[in-house]
Amino acid sequence: MRNFVFYNPTKLVFGKNTIDKIGEYLKKGKIKKVLFLAGGGSIKKNGVYERVVRSLIENDIEKVEVWGVRPNPVLSKVEEAIEVAKKESVEAILAVGGGSVIDSAKAVAAGYYYEGNVWDFYLEKVRPKKALPLYTVLTLSATGTEMNGNTVLTNERTTEKFAFGSIVVYPKVSIVDPEVQFSLPEHQIVNGAVDAISHVMEYYFDGAENTELTDRIDEGIILTLIETTEKLLENPKDYEARANFALSTTLALNGISGLGHKGGDWASHELEHAISALNPEVAHGAGLAVVFPAWMEYVFTKNVEKFAKFGENIFGIKDDNTEEVAKKAIRSLRNWYKKIGAPITLKELNFDYSDIDNLTEIACKHAPFGELVKLEKEDIRKIYEIAYE
């Protein structure tokens, strides 16, 4: 087990009707005026917007609204929101939405105090020193951003999709009210499941040794995601499945799933970022469903035992031949992704074989990457080829 520091100061407020408490929490934090950041308007259809606004009014909290954060969120919207936040002298950011809205809100919170362009944080030119307090109301469980300091953003001008992490952008309070997710379309359940499973696997397969406790926690998260995804596809209003699913996605990336690890592998995430940077229509989860099993196929011989352990404990695979178990594990994961309706090839995402050059180029901007195996250009190309069809 590696040495680690675990520090997660986010207050997670979880359960039925917690959404109506957002105003109280802001008031407790002595906040009187927020920048309200949101996406495309689905929160106006499912009642979330109305409930949040009512709670703000009841607690005398003023708001300025910025709408239009889209999936695979972009720099220009963040720049717009920072400008509004500065002009209006807000005291906090209130993000109401899914991972894209919260990731954008983190950039706005840190960008508020920065003279230069916020993209500098993503380029790792400079680290944020300070941020506005961030409050979130999560409406789509998937990325885990509600309880960590990570943010991913796309710069449309350069087709780069980069990330940064900082303690200053951990949300102060995050509200997760599983009931408001009853109306999500199926593909968002599926993408959320794949995303969260991928987060756990990034740690699980990073090559760290003697992480028995963390492995058991990670397997518990993945097993719960598999079980609850199937239940939700049957009955989207199953509250208990929804709650266990939501909690699993949060714990998948709040630090617990990586205790004692090497910080995670993250090669599959890099490979996916190239996919959704090239085609922003591709959901992050969909891209991961395609690319993660391909990565596994390419690298599993470097740690056969761990891939076999995964096969045994997640899919109940038994075989004396460890390599066989590892191979079956990868096949089982892909089959399960297929079963729940996730894409498993680049072709299904409407990429042509010729796009592999482009994907390789974009991904290579950060190469070499990966912890279990440091991937160079040639490795990257081969993984996209495996993922192709």
Place this chain on the structure above:
Amino acid sequence: MRNFVFYNPTKLVFGKNTIDKIGEYLKKGKIKKVLFLAGGGSIKKNGVYERVVRSLIENDIEKVEVWGVRPNPVLSKVEEAIEVAKKESVEAILAVGGGSVIDSAKAVAAGYYYEGNVWDFYLEKVRPKKALPLYTVLTLSATGTEMNGNTVLTNERTTEKFAFGSIVVYPKVSIVDPEVQFSLPEHQIVNGAVDAISHVMEYYFDGAENTELTDRIDEGIILTLIETTEKLLENPKDYEARANFALSTTLALNGISGLGHKGGDWASHELEHAISALNPEVAHGAGLAVVFPAWMEYVFTKNVEKFAKFGENIFGIKDDNTEEVAKKAIRSLRNWYKKIGAPITLKELNFDYSDIDNLTEIACKHAPFGELVKLEKEDIRKIYEIAYE
């Protein structure tokens, strides 16, 4: 799953040689003078004291020492330390030791700002509003106090052993350096294992439903404790077992193990507190090894399915008859306690049958208690009778 708020602001610094960083963390916290609180002197034998002092000197941190916190810590020592802390105007408490030292340090930290007697917090007459910042160096993994806001103390004047919990006494930073535990005697490993397993079981068996993810995490913690305890009794210097053991004890009571639960049952802890209040020579873990299986035997019919799930997932018991599995689970737990050298009867703790009256009287001061079953006086007596031999 029940609604919950999870908020744990302790920074956990975990791993080899982390102990030498305590001075740096205090300095980062702008602390210049601490009350150094410790136990009976074992930290002078194993090098911990010297390393902490060196780190304090290197970071220009002054200290005033108070020694002599004993297992099952007592109010009088806390009162003494509060007086010293006030007189010397320290800026923080630095607890170096096991659960007793850290629990006492929490009382000192909160008592520093309180006009009345600190025992008022334990009597729940008043809640602490403020506390000195608390830094800890853990030398004995067991109670989980290094990452929560709980403290248990005995008032020798009244033979009461009470607890309180508050957000203001969560440690700012806790250092867990598993290597410094290599020299612990066997019975402390055993007591620590029983204590941590009991913490997890208090949640697991509190009657909450639909806690699938938390159940898996809890089972993972217990399985890891069983596995690593056996390894450490074989080889106390097995670092990886030590680290997994230590991390398991921390997660057993930092909030994670009880997510979505009813707050835990805690009847077994009440029953144990009477035991060690009556005989302070009994270690908390030893008392729990005796009383928890007795409680299980008395209440398991109220939630047979859950006790059977425990038997299946922890001890691999298979049987079509659910009640049989539940019974075997309790038997297996007792057998394992016996195997690792924990006591399993009150007799082994040198109690006479006639002491049951006394134990019942003491425990009844807080009765009725328990979440799965609210225990009244007659129930309490019966459980002590089951525990007797």
